[in-house]
Amino acid sequence: MDVEHILSQMTLEEKAAFCSGGDFWHTKALERLGVPSVMMCDGPHGLRKQGAEADHLGINDSIKAVCFPTAAALAASFDRSLLHTLGEVLGEECQAEDVSMLLGPGLNIKRSPLCGRNFEYFSEDPYLAGQLAAAYVNGLQGKGIAACPKHFAANNQETLRMSGSSEVDERTLHEIYLSAFEDMVKESAPRSMMCSYNQINGVYASENRELLTEILRDQWGFDGFVVTDWGAGKDRVKGIAAGVDLEMPGRDNPEQVAKIVAAVQSGELPEEQLDQTVSRILTYIKGYMDGRRPEAQLDLETDHIRSVHASEECAVLLKNARDILPLSKEQRVAFLGDFARAPRYQGAGSSHINSHKVVGAVEAAQAAGLNVTFAQGYLAQTSEPNPDLLERAAECAKRADVAVIFAGLPDSYESEGFDRTSMAMPANQNALIEAVASVNPNTVVVLHNGSPVEMPWADQAAAILELYLGGEGVGEAAVDLLYGTANPSGKLAETFPIKLEDNPSFLNFPGEDGIVEYREGVFVGYRYYDKKKMAVRFPFGHGLSYTSFVYGDIQLDKAQLTDRESLTVTCKVKNTGTRLGKEVIQLYVRDEQSRVNRPVRELKGFEKVELAPGEEKTVSFTLGKKAFAYYEPKIHDWFVESGTFTIEIGSSSRDIRLAAQVTVEGTVTLPVHFTEFSTFGQILATPKGQTLIGHIFQKFSAGAAGQHGDIEADAAGMQTMQSMMMDMTLDAVSKFIGMTDEQISGILAELN
Numbered sequence: 075m076d077v078e079h080i081l082s083q084m085t086l087e088e089k090a091a092f093c094s095g096g097d098f099w100h101t102k103a104l105e106r107l108g109v110p111s112v113m114m115c116d117g118p119h120g121l122r123k124q125g126a127e128a129d130h131l132g133i134n135d136s137i138k139a140v141c142f143p144t145a146a147a148l149a150a151s152f153d154r155s156l157l158h159t160l161g162e163v164l165g166e167e168c169q170a171e172d173v174s175m176l177l178g179p180g181l182n183i184k185r186s187p188l189c190g191r192n193f194e195y196f197s198e199d200p201y202l203a204g205q206l207a208a209a210y211v212n213g214l215q216g217k218g219i220a221a222c223p224k225h226f227a228a229n230n231q232e233t234l235r236m237s238g239s240s241e242v243d244e245r246t247l248h249e250i251y252l253s254a255f256e257d258m259v260k261e262s263a264p265r266s267m268m269c270s271y272n273q274i275n276g277v278y279a280s281e282n283r284e285l286l287t288e289i290l291r292d293q294w295g296f297d298g299f300v301v302t303d304w305g306a307g308k309d310r311v312k313g314i315a316a317g318v319d320l321e322m323p324g325r326d327n328p329e330q331v332a333k334i335v336a337a338v339q340s341g342e343l344p345e346e347q348l349d350q351t352v353s354r355i356l357t358y359i360k361g362y363m364d365g366r367r368p369e370a371q372l373d374l375e376t377d378h379i380r381s382v383h384a385s386e387e388c389a390v391l392l393k394n395a396r397d398i399l400p401l402s403k404e405q406r407v408a409f410l411g412d413f414a415r416a417p418r419y420q421g422a423g424s425s426h427i428n429s430h431k432v433v434g435a436v437e438a439a440q441a442a443g444l445n446v447t448f449a450q451g452y453l454a455q456t457s458e459p460n461p462d463l464l465e466r467a468a469e470c471a472k473r474a475d476v477a478v479i480f481a482g483l484p485d486s487y488e489s490e491g492f493d494r495t496s497m498a499m500p501a502n503q504n505a506l507i508e509a510v511a512s513v514n515p516n517t518v519v520v521l522h523n524g525s526p527v528e529m530p531w532a533d534q535a536a537a538i539l540e541l542y543l544g545g546e547g548v549g550e551a552a553v554d555l556l557y558g559t560a561n562p563s564g565k566l567a568e569t570f571p572i573k574l575e576d577n578p579s580f581l582n583f584p585g586e587d588g589i590v591e592y593r594e595g596v597f598v599g600y601r602y603y604d605k606k607k608m609a610v611r612f613p614f615g616h617g618l619s620y621t622s623f624v625y626g627d628i629q630l631d632k633a634q635l636t637d638r639e640s641l642t643v644t645c646k647v648k649n650t651g652t653r654l655g656k657e658v659i660q661l662y663v664r665d666e667q668s669r670v671n672r673p674v675r676e677l678k679g680f681e682k683v684e685l686a687p688g689e690e691k692t693v694s695f696t697l698g699k700k701a702f703a704y705y706e707p708k709i710h711d712w713f714v715e716s717g718t719f720t721i722e723i724g725s726s727s728r729d730i731r732l733a734a735q736v737t738v739e740g741t742v743t744l745p746v747h748f749t750e751f752s753t754f755g756q757i758l759a760t761p762k763g764q765t766l767i768g769h770i771f772q773k774f775s776a777g778a779a780g781q782h783g784d785i786e787a788d789a790a791g792m793q794t795m796q797s798m799m800m801d802m803t804l805d806a807v808s809k810f811i812g813m814t815d816e817q818i819s820g821i822l823a824e825l826n
């Protein structure tokens with residue numbers, strides 16, 4: 075395909091029609107010029123390829139495919155190579171099924187535990203989300219399949235998602251809600267991006283030129299094409315002008331084609347803008363055709379095994395009192411709860427996969443010849459306790475050495491399309507845990523949930539294993555993990571607060587009348603809980619292992635650097651236990667002197683390493699400008715302040731093992747404009763300001779403080795007066811000391 079030639083041969087009508095799809099899942103064909111129609115479909119953690127009956131909510135059927143762990147679980151792996159491999163596996167499946175683009179990954183930030191689609195998103199931290207998304211995109215696109223990261227941007231809830239407006243200040247927007255997309259675009263060059271349904275500060279994403287052209291393309295260098303979320307297209311003339319190239323789902327819409335043609339003919343829409351749009355879509359189709367491998371095979375059985383192993387890598391061991399886990403084959407074990415038989419392993423909505431094979435933990439354990447009994451304990455699709463089921467489960471627990479309860483959230487509690495209203499698990503599941511723990515102290519809870527839950531029973535459970543929505547292999551993975559065939563190595567990619575009300579977005583979620591004010595600013599997730607020194611149920615980055623790790627010997631390759639240089643940080647980690655295990659070493663940065671309000675620590679590096687018993691490895695991190703910077707609206711860019719920064723290395727955000735300090739020199743000076751209402755503090759912060767008004771400051775503060783013969787008291791009085799003067803304006807002080815207007819304007823002219 076010669077894109078430029080095809081474009082030059084297309085009529086205006088053909089071009090206008092081409093920027094809308096051919097049907098629910100395909101682009102338009104252009105037989106006359108040899109342009110094929112290509113198919114795209116959901117993701118992100120499996121292939122949801124539909125036949126004639128198409129929908130965007132997982133209602134109609136789709137082909138048999140393997141359901142992998144959802145993003146919430148994958149993020150807990152903290153493993154770039156796992157995400158990269160998943161991307162490759164899905165890319166191979168897409169080649170086998172002639173699918174040109176997979177609609178994912180989802181990398182919206184988890185602002186509230188209540189968001190119905192949290193299971194489909196990675197983290198509350200943009201660095202982690204961006205790194206893992208980039209790995210997935212690189213894996214997928216390495217197989218010739220386009221990724222379509224979504225939903226760009228600030229789509230952090232389901233309530234009124236198609237019409238509401240996310241009201242976010244510029245610093246918060248860039249530092250938290252765009253940052254993961256920015257890192258991903260720069261590190262994986264996605265061929266596409268999906269714009270979201272919602273408005274951002276009153277402008278729909280699908281008509282938002284600042285977002286889709288000025289930021290995404292001009293600032294970040296994105297060179298793919300933008301597709302709407304399904305049904306998110308509004309006025310297509312405005313959309314094309316804003317940078318939205320393809321409207322989906324496609325439909326025959328002659329009046330819209332006519333509108334675009336008229337806009338070009340009237341000059342409202344420059345034709346080269348329409349040409350650019352068509353060229354981007356043609357380039358995507360060409361990219362697919364050039365990399366087409368029809369010989370690829372869909373190997374469901376092999377991919378199922380991959381899904382089991384992926385789930386094992388994502389599991390987070392939250393608690394393990396008395397090392398009750400791993401279990402031994404000699405023990406009598408009770409598996410309790412409906413999820414033990416039929417695990418909840420994926421979410422509802424557009425990501426819903428018609429799974430190849432789902433094996434419950436009970437079936438997997440018994441197939442492995444393990445001494446496991448079962449009692450249902452609760453009905454997954456109901457919420458009220460059933461006394462008879464409880465009674466039988468308690469009896470079963472009494473006869474066991476260890477009671478393992480499989481619990482979490484049912485489909486009806488969280489999904490695309492609506493948000494949760496509480497963090498509570500169903501009453502019948504909490505009742506089961508209480509009842510079992512009261513008869514057997516060796517109670518283990520295994521969780522299947524797409525987002526944080528309240529755990530009123532956390533102290534009664536001896537162990538808690540978080541599997542999230544771990545894909546179709548989660549039942550087999552659970553048995554491997556419980557019996558130690560696999561050693562848990564996941565870490566929480568989101569904080570589990572003790573109660574919903576502790577969450578920083580609580581007072582402003584889901585907003586009112588469709589207006590959602592992100593009033594917590596950058597203090598999302600652990601950034602908030604750490605700043606407030608709040609207790610949480612389990613912190614960001616937390617996850618235990620069946621072995622133990624010791625950290626040591628942190629080294630920085632520089633004691634100081636500018637914001638144009640990079641810093642290399644190394645440390646050693648040793649497996650001091652008796653089992654092979656993996657550890658996620660996390661690196662956090664803190665700005666010790668900041669003119670703006672910054673978090674106590676921010677994740678800026680992580681590495682997952684496997685260590686045999688007694689083995690020690692050196693882990694290395696490279697920190698660039700963004701590791702130290704915050705987003706400064708005054709310059710519409712990331713900005714590093716000069717000063718001391720602390721580098722922390724830990725096994726979780728609240729289990730810091732090593733720390734070191736470094737001095738960073740910022741090479742960018744912020745533009746300052748002084749007026750008569752500037753304060754002495756602001757003016758004296760500059761060398762020129764000290765020259766121009768330092769003497770006034772000294773004279774006035776000395777005069778006002780006065781001399782009373784007592785040197786210490788006078789010095790203290792002077793100090794107090796000078797502190798008070800810092801926030802006094804030049805205008806006010808000039809009135810006290812009789813400065814003239816021209817004296818003031820002279821000083822201001824000099825300063826500016």
Ligand code: GLC
Pocket residue numbers: 116129130131177224303304424
């Ligand atoms: C849905 C979702 C989006 C999905 C698309 C196609 O509404 O928001 O994630 O890829 O439509 O199903």
